[in-house]
Amino acid sequence: MPDAVPAPDAAVQLLDPSGTRREDARWGALVSGVGAEQLRERYRDMALVRRFDAEATALQRQGELALWASGTGQEAAQVGAARALAPQDHVFPTYREHGIAWVRGVDPLQVLSLYRGASHGGWDPRASGFHPYTLVIGAQLPHATGYAMGVQRDGDVATGDPARDTAVLACFGDGASSQGEVSEALNWAAVFRAPVVFFCQNNGWAISSPTSRQFAAPLARRAEGFGVPGVQVDGNDVLAVEAVVREAADRARSGGGPTLVEALTFRVAAHTTSDDSSRYRPREEDELWATRDPLTRVEAHLRATGGADDAFFDAVRAEGDELGARVRRGVREMADPEPLSMFDHAYAGDHPLVAQERAWLEGWIATEPEEAR
Amino acid sequence: MTTTATRPAPHAEATAPTTLTLAKAITAALHDAMAADEKVLLMGEDIGRLGGVFRVTDGLQAAFGEDRVVDTPLAEASILGTAVGLALRGYRPVCEIQFDGFVYPAFSQIVSQLAKMPARLAGAGTVPVVVRIPYGGGIGAVEHHSESPEAYFAHTAGLRVIAPATPQDAYWMLRQALTQPDPVVVMEPKRRYWDKGAVTAGAASLAEAPALHSARVARPVSAERAAAGGAVTVVAYGPTVRVALDAAQAAAEEGVELEVVDLRSLSPLDTGTVVESAQRTGRVVVVHEAPVFLGMGAEVAARVTEAAFHSLEAPVLRVGGFAVPYPAARVEEHYLPDAERLLDAVDRVLAR
Numbered sequence: 062m063p064d065a066v067p068a069p070d071a072a073v074q075l076l077d078p079s080g081t082r083r084e085d086a087r088w089g090a091l092v093s094g095v096g097a098e099q100l101r102e103r104y105r106d107m108a109l110v111r112r113f114d115a116e117a118t119a120l121q122r123q124g125e126l127a128l129w130a131s132g133t134g135q136e137a138a139q140v141g142a143a144r145a146l147a148p149q150d151h152v153f154p155t156y157r158e159h160g161i162a163w164v165r166g167v168d169p170l171q172v173l174s175l176y177r178g179a180s181h182g183g184w185d186p187r188a189s190g191f192h193p194y195t196l197v198i199g200a201q202l203p204h205a206t207g208y209a210m211g212v213q214r215d216g217d218v219a220t221g222d223p224a225r226d227t228a229v230l231a232c233f234g235d236g237a238s239s240q241g242e243v244s245e246a247l248n249w250a251a252v253f254r255a256p257v258v259f260f261c262q263n264n265g266w267a268i269s270s271p272t273s274r275q276f277a278a279p280l281a282r283r284a285e286g287f288g289v290p291g292v293q294v295d296g297n298d299v300l301a302v303e304a305v306v307r308e309a310a311d312r313a314r315s316g317g318g319p320t321l322v323e324a325l326t327f328r329v330a331a332h333t334t335s336d337d338s339s340r341y342r343p344r345e346e347d348e349l350w351a352t353r354d355p356l357t358r359v360e361a362h363l364r365a366t367g368g369a370d371d372a373f374f375d376a377v378r379a380e381g382d383e384l385g386a387r388v389r390r391g392v393r394e395m396a397d398p399e400p401l402s403m404f405d406h407a408y409a410g411d412h413p414l415v416a417q418e419r420a421w422l423e424g425w426i427a428t429e430p431e432e433a434r
Numbered sequence: 435m436t437t438t439a440t441r442p443a444p445h446a447e448a449t450a451p452t453t454l455t456l457a458k459a460i461t462a463a464l465h466d467a468m469a470a471d472e473k474v475l476l477m478g479e480d481i482g483r484l485g486g487v488f489r490v491t492d493g494l495q496a497a498f499g500e501d502r503v504v505d506t507p508l509a510e511a512s513i514l515g516t517a518v519g520l521a522l523r524g525y526r527p528v529c530e531i532q533f534d535g536f537v538y539p540a541f542s543q544i545v546s547q548l549a550k551m552p553a554r555l556a557g558a559g560t561v562p563v564v565v566r567i568p569y570g571g572g573i574g575a576v577e578h579h580s581e582s583p584e585a586y587f588a589h590t591a592g593l594r595v596i597a598p599a600t601p602q603d604a605y606w607m608l609r610q611a612l613t614q615p616d617p618v619v620v621m622e623p624k625r626r627y628w629d630k631g632a633v634t635a636g637a638a639s640l641a642e643a644p645a646l647h648s649a650r651v652a653r654p655v656s657a658e659r660a661a662a663g664g665a666v667t668v669v670a671y672g673p674t675v676r677v678a679l680d681a682a683q684a685a686a687e688e689g690v691e692l693e694v695v696d697l698r699s700l701s702p703l704d705t706g707t708v709v710e711s712a713q714r715t716g717r718v719v720v721v722h723e724a725p726v727f728l729g730m731g732a733e734v735a736a737r738v739t740e741a742a743f744h745s746l747e748a749p750v751l752r753v754g755g756f757a758v759p760y761p762a763a764r765v766e767e768h769y770l771p772d773a774e775r776l777l778d779a780v781d782r783v784l785a786r
Contacts, residue, residue, distance in 0.1 A: 185558035192522070193554045197546050203515020204547070210516060211523025214501055245512040252507055406553045407591055409560045409615035414702045
């Protein structure tokens with residue numbers, strides 16, 4: 062059986078697990094503007110997202126959330142990709158893109174409302190460029206591609222105006238790569254040269270299935286067959302991901318068409334809080350990936366180069382505590398939606414059957430005894 | 435993007451009625467909708483240079499360019515999936531599915547994405563995608579080219595489903611579908627594509643059009659005649675409206691009057707028009723090509739029974755396809771409900 066999780070060493074890497082920044086003429090140049098200050102920002106993003114994730118896991122254990130899909134371990138892939146985007150770019154996420162949501166300014170409580178069962182999302186993609194979480198695996202990739210076709214038709218590609226040219230980040234995982242729609246979307250975007258960055262976070266596992274059950278050749282190599290560039294990147298290296306996605310997004314915005322990026326990372330937790338990874342995942346794998354942690358290497362680099370000291374890390378930790386408190390309070394105070402709100406957005410226009418059923422439920426609720434409400 | 439072609443002027447005013455086939459009425463509706471709204475674009479297999487396998491989009495790529503009449507890769511799931519994305523960007527895609535039996539690769543996108551996206555967005559956006567599906571049998575085709583999958587879509591909350599039966603309705607209902615905010619599945623009766631009828635086109639004509647989701651009494655029976663007994667309401671839509679009208683002519687020769695209600699819209703369903711007719715005649719037969727089991731007829735029968743129970747003189751009967759995969763074309767005439775089978779049901783509700 063082949064190695065279930067390819068080693069990220071062969072992939073693009075700018076900051077190795079020990080925290081040493083590598084010289085790299087091609088990829089390094091794309092993040093030459095990321096100095097100590099910018100690295101501190103990315104560290105802060107990753108640390109707060111990890112703290113948020115831990116808080117969400119705890120809230121699920123306390124019965125406040127119906128489910129939680131942890132993104133722990135994938136912070137560098139998500140923060141790096143999001144930091145490579147421009148404000149006008151758009152993201153079509155899976156259900157685990159909490160780090161990208163964070164960078165795009167989506168309220169973390171809105172994300173938790175989905176996992177609490179209080180909404181199906183409900184944030185405004187027009188405000189953040191961050192579209193709703195998609196739970197059907199791979200279904201969002203054709204959406205991203207179609208959205209990018211709209212971008213083309215709006216003339217928002219290859220104008221040379223950095224505030225106008227637009228890329229679309231299409232997120233998926235190693236498991237999704239087996240879905241037909243993922244291949245369809247890659248092919249479709251290639252045929253129309255649509256401005257899409259296909260961003261796969263290969264985290265090693267699709268619930269209990271290792272990547273060896275999803276593909277027999279490295280995913281990034283699939284790009285060649287579609288006629289698009291493919292890059293494999295160390296997904297636990299925030300700098301490398303930012304560089305690789307920046308190049309791909311620049312290519313998309315300038316009319317060069319789609320790119321397939323495979324970020325090698327690791328799902329540290331189980332698939333969700335309903336899953337138990339000890340039933341299928343060898344312990345050694347967790348131990349191996351613990352040595353490749355995305356935050357540790359940035360902290361090591363910042364400390365070694367004098368880019369940050371204890372005061373900085375203490376401040377980030379304190380900010381995490383505040384975020385945790387805000388999230389705990391927000392979830393516990395989160396009101397259930399009004400029952401009749403289920404009818405609000407079934408249709409945008411008038412619908413007599415929906416109106417009739419809404420009126421019926423309204424009357425039914427009104428006649429219920431107070432204590433049953 | 436490159437292609438911008440000269441566009442013919444839109445029909446701004448209602449034109450005098452012209453005789454069009456149902457297919458050409460759809461062509462005219464698409465043309466006029468595209469001229470009226472630059473966000474409308476067409477997507478599908480072979481719809482551009484070829485004009486579609488039924489030539490419904492004939493001439494539209496020449497008129498509006500390749501960016502607005504898009505010959506897509508051969509991938510139905512992505513035709514729908516990319517349409518969802520385009521709609522999120524503010525476009526109004528019209529997807530052509532080449533034949534009814536080829537819609538299923540796109541089924542997940544229609545049911546799990548298109549239909550549910552508005553609820554997911556909770557008001558922060560709409561997805562006004564129109565899905566055109568040439569449907570139904572009777573054209574002597576091979577497998578997958580003769581099916582009637584309308585109940586799947588009508589059963590899915592979030593979708594609107596319409597089935598025009600006449601060229602005029604085809605024109606009007608397409609135009610109306612392309613100016614409202616929700617996803618619409620258009621079931622196009624392909625064996626009636628070549629039926630001709632008078633069509634008043636143009637934006638001004640839309641003022642005369644009935645509401646998109648209203649049923650139409652295609653053949654009325656007078657209140658006096660209904661009160662005298664021996665009248666039956668026949669509920670049909672799409673290709674079976676013609677079947678019902680043919681049956682009505684034959685029945686009239688035997689002194690039985692059929693009031694034919696053309697549903698036009700399958701979701702939402704204009705229950706009021708059907709119930710009102712049922713209350714006058716006391717007898718109802720529903721006819722469609724789809725299998726009777728769990729078909730639209732079941733819903734009509736249930737709603738009529740609930741709303742007009744005390745007016746009914748007989749159980750509501752259903753006439754339609756059998757609980758088998760659509761048969762080989764050489765025997766499809768035995769599968770499809772025709773006037774004879776409909777009249778047999780009429781006899782049964784009249785206890786004749």
